[in-house]
Structure formats: C-alpha cells, structure tokens
Amino acid sequence: MTEEVTRALTAAERACRTKGLALTPVRRRVLQLLLESPAPVKAYDLLASLKPDGGAQPPTVYRALDFLTRAGLAHRIEALNAYTACVHVGGRGSAELYICEACGLVEERHRHRAPEDGPDGFHINRSVVEHYGRCSACATAQASA
Amino acid sequence: MTEEVTRALTAAERACRTKGLALTPVRRRVLQLLLESPAPVKAYDLLASLKPDGGAQPPTVYRALDFLTRAGLAHRIEALNAYTACVHVGGRGSAELYICEACGLVEERHRHRAPEDGPDGFHINRSVVEHYGRCSACATAQASA
DNA sequence: CTCCGGTATGTTATAATATTTCATCGGGTG
DNA sequence: CACCCGATGAAATATTATAACATACCGGAG
The missing domain is CATH 3.30.1490.190 (Ferric-uptake regulator, C-terminal dimerisarion domain)
Structure with missing residues (x-):
C-alpha cells in the first residue's frame, strides 16, 4: 500500500469518527481498493478483489459503496456504472x-x-x-x- | 395520439430526411412512446409497450434508443437508466x-x-x-x- | 436481371449490474 | 440479562444491456 493511500485512509477514518460514522473493515477495504485503482472500478471487480479475503456477495459491495458515497468518500460515475474514491475528503455535495x-x-x-x-x-x-x-x-x- | 406528438414526429421525420437518417417504423414507434410519456421511460417498459405489436426483443429496443440518441431525438438519463424524448429537435450535442x-x-x-x-x-x-x-x-x- | 454490399431487423442466449429478503452477529443500554 | 439497532452473511432473483448469428430489404454495379 502506498503512503498516499495510507494517508487517505487515515483521513477517512478521522472524518468518519468526527461524523459518528463507522468505517468498518469491509468499508475500509473497499475504499482502499478504490484508492489504489488508477481508474474507476466496477462493483463486480471490487467483488472479485474481495473474494480472496472471504466469500463476499454482491450486497456486501453495494452496501459498502452506498456508505462511502453517502459519506462523501467515493463517487459513483453514473454513465460508467463505476466508482472512484473522492479526492476531496472534506468536499460536501456533488462534484x-x-x-x-x-x-x-x-x-x-x-x-x-x-x-x-x-x-x-x-x-x-x-x-x-x-x-x-x-x-x-x-x-x-x-x-x- | 395528441396533436403535439404528431407534430414532433413529423418534425423528427423531416430532421432525419435532411440528415440522411432512416426513421424506420420501430424507431418511429419508440420515439412516439417516449413522446407520449410524461416521465422518463425504461427500456423494458418500452419493450413491454411494443410486445402487443409484435414480439419485440431487448436488442430491438436498445438499437432504436441508440439510433434516437445519436440522432439527437432522445436523451438517455444516466442516473435513472431511462430515456426521454428530446424537446429541442434541432439541438445538437449535450443538454x-x-x-x-x-x-x-x-x-x-x-x-x-x-x-x-x-x-x-x-x-x-x-x-x-x-x-x-x-x-x-x-x-x-x-x-x- | 442478378449479384453484391451495406444497413436494419429478428432471434436466441447470456452477460453485467443491482436489489430483495431473511438470518445472524455483536455492541451498547436499560 | 434482555432488548434494540446497525452491520454483515447468504441465497435468490430482478433489472439492465449486449453478443452473436441469421434473415430481410434496398441500392447500385456488372
């Protein structure tokens, strides 16, 4: 994991703590995968990346993505059906x-x-x-x- | 069919003719359905509306929608996976x-x-x-x- | 006319994306 | 402990979209 990703994860943890949100292991892991990817990631690619860990199912990924997007930590790219980590940790609303x-x-x-x-x-x-x-x-x- | 829809269809026909595009029966029918709907329509709802006519299959609808969007006669609404007729017959590019x-x-x-x-x-x-x-x-x- | 090439459509199957539903777990609180 | 609640696990299914191949139709070239 690059230092940049580590920093972003730490920042996300802090942001969640102050907002009373739970950055659980699955959510954190998904965010990490988004941060590590140079390009938008599809839900089922995330799912595949999670498989080795434990037999993740679609809802697991979609729930994590839902959380992350609500928390402002990720964006859904509508026209691609893909997701990307948000680079403006504090940025509210739509980008x-x-x-x-x-x-x-x-x-x-x-x-x-x-x-x-x-x-x-x-x-x-x-x-x-x-x-x-x-x-x-x-x-x-x-x-x- | 309301007069407004009729007018829009006629305008679409003219627009296609001048651009050398073929507004075939299926395409015209799909455009009509879009024009008649007060709200965005999903591909499979269009499909259902076409069934009575003849046993249409998904590709039929998606091809028609692809044509209509390319021709600037309809828009795809990305975040809804739905489609709507374009109200600016001549409007080019993105709305x-x-x-x-x-x-x-x-x-x-x-x-x-x-x-x-x-x-x-x-x-x-x-x-x-x-x-x-x-x-x-x-x-x-x-x-x- | 006949053949050919291109565009449009028909048809079958399947891929890709997303949600519903119900069960379970674990942490906080009365 | 008993309860509630948010999060996760798990199975099934719904929804959206495309691939692949066959057929039909129409125009122009020979």
Missing part, C-alpha cells in the same frame, strides 16, 4: 468529474452553481455532472500519433 | 436535464460551456449533466403540505 476515456483518469472539481441556473422555481437536490474526453496527457499523445 | 423526482417531469436546457471550465488541457467529447430535485409545481405543492 464535477472529468473522466479521461483513454487512461481512465478522473479529475474532480467542486463548483458552486449560479442560482439563476435552471428552470424557474426548480429546486435542485443533487446533481450529476460528468465530462468525458481526453486528459491533457492523453490529448497530446493522441495529437502526436 | 442539461432537470428531472423532478416527484412527478418525473424533465426540463431541458442547452448551455454552452465556458472554455476555462475543467482541468487544464482536458478535451471534452461529451458531457452528462443531470439535476435532480423538484420542479416548480411540485416544490410549491410540497411546501404547502
């Missing part, structure tokens, strides 16, 4: 994700929406914002090819 | 959708992105923008309850 279709890199931005956005009187609870394309490295690689 | 979680109403906005958005050098191919909440009618209904 905008920039997903490289070449290398899988996910960059995260938090932006507050201008209030005049959207139809009159529409009250937004939750937003999904995902941009697909090429990250800067892959865009230049492609251009030179 | 921002405002989806009422109470009544299912989908409003559509097209917005051009400021170029400074996103990480440096990231090249966006496609964006998914979905806002979930309450439409103006449902928001006031809820407030009074």
Whole structure:
C-alpha cells in the first residue's frame, strides 16, 4: 500500500469518527481498493478483489459503496456504472468529474452553481455532472500519433 | 395520439430526411412512446409497450434508443437508466436535464460551456449533466403540505 | 436481371449490474 | 440479562444491456 493511500485512509477514518460514522473493515477495504485503482472500478471487480479475503456477495459491495458515497468518500460515475474514491475528503455535495476515456483518469472539481441556473422555481437536490474526453496527457499523445 | 406528438414526429421525420437518417417504423414507434410519456421511460417498459405489436426483443429496443440518441431525438438519463424524448429537435450535442423526482417531469436546457471550465488541457467529447430535485409545481405543492 | 454490399431487423442466449429478503452477529443500554 | 439497532452473511432473483448469428430489404454495379 502506498503512503498516499495510507494517508487517505487515515483521513477517512478521522472524518468518519468526527461524523459518528463507522468505517468498518469491509468499508475500509473497499475504499482502499478504490484508492489504489488508477481508474474507476466496477462493483463486480471490487467483488472479485474481495473474494480472496472471504466469500463476499454482491450486497456486501453495494452496501459498502452506498456508505462511502453517502459519506462523501467515493463517487459513483453514473454513465460508467463505476466508482472512484473522492479526492476531496472534506468536499460536501456533488462534484464535477472529468473522466479521461483513454487512461481512465478522473479529475474532480467542486463548483458552486449560479442560482439563476435552471428552470424557474426548480429546486435542485443533487446533481450529476460528468465530462468525458481526453486528459491533457492523453490529448497530446493522441495529437502526436 | 395528441396533436403535439404528431407534430414532433413529423418534425423528427423531416430532421432525419435532411440528415440522411432512416426513421424506420420501430424507431418511429419508440420515439412516439417516449413522446407520449410524461416521465422518463425504461427500456423494458418500452419493450413491454411494443410486445402487443409484435414480439419485440431487448436488442430491438436498445438499437432504436441508440439510433434516437445519436440522432439527437432522445436523451438517455444516466442516473435513472431511462430515456426521454428530446424537446429541442434541432439541438445538437449535450443538454442539461432537470428531472423532478416527484412527478418525473424533465426540463431541458442547452448551455454552452465556458472554455476555462475543467482541468487544464482536458478535451471534452461529451458531457452528462443531470439535476435532480423538484420542479416548480411540485416544490410549491410540497411546501404547502 | 442478378449479384453484391451495406444497413436494419429478428432471434436466441447470456452477460453485467443491482436489489430483495431473511438470518445472524455483536455492541451498547436499560 | 434482555432488548434494540446497525452491520454483515447468504441465497435468490430482478433489472439492465449486449453478443452473436441469421434473415430481410434496398441500392447500385456488372
């Protein structure tokens, strides 16, 4: 486990403790897998990664992912049916994700929406914002090819 | 069939003809179902609606939906695994959708992105923008309850 | 006309994603 | 201890989507 992952896990533990949330072993393990992956991970890939430990079943993974996303420790990427660790440990609410279709890199931005956005009187609870394309490295690689 | 749906279908036919696309019977029928629904429709609900006509199979529906979304006549709502007719017949590219979680109403906005958005050098191919909440009618209904 | 290539559709099967349901465990609290 | 509650285990199943291959139809080339 890289030092970076360790630090992120420690930070997650602290965040959960202060919020009264239980970062149990399964949840912690799933978060670790997300942190270690360079690209978004599918639920069944997580499941496969957990198998060696003990015979995990789908609900185990989905529950852990549900917890992590609620806790703001991970994001679900809707258009990919995949998940990624959140890099802004303290970031509340919804992020905008920039997903490289070449290398899988996910960059995260938090932006507050201008209030005049959207139809009159529409009250937004939750937003999904995902941009697909090429990250800067892959865009230049492609251009030179 | 309401007059509004008829008009939309006619417009779709014209749009396809000018682009050299074939709005075949299945595709047209699926578009009609989308237009007639007040809320987003799931693929398997479309499938069920098509059954009476002839024994349609999943690929039939998914192909039609694929065509319609490519042609800009429908949108896939990623976080719901559902589909809705596009109300901007001529609108190209990606829309921002405002989806009422109470009544299912989908409003559509097209917005051009400021170029400074996103990480440096990231090249966006496609964006998914979905806002979930309450439409103006449902928001006031809820407030009074 | 006939053949051919391409697009669209039909058909069967199966893959991939996700949830329901009920049982069990373990830790805190009265 | 007895109880409750949140978390996990386990089995089954529901939902969403695609693969793979066969067939049909239509246009143009020969």
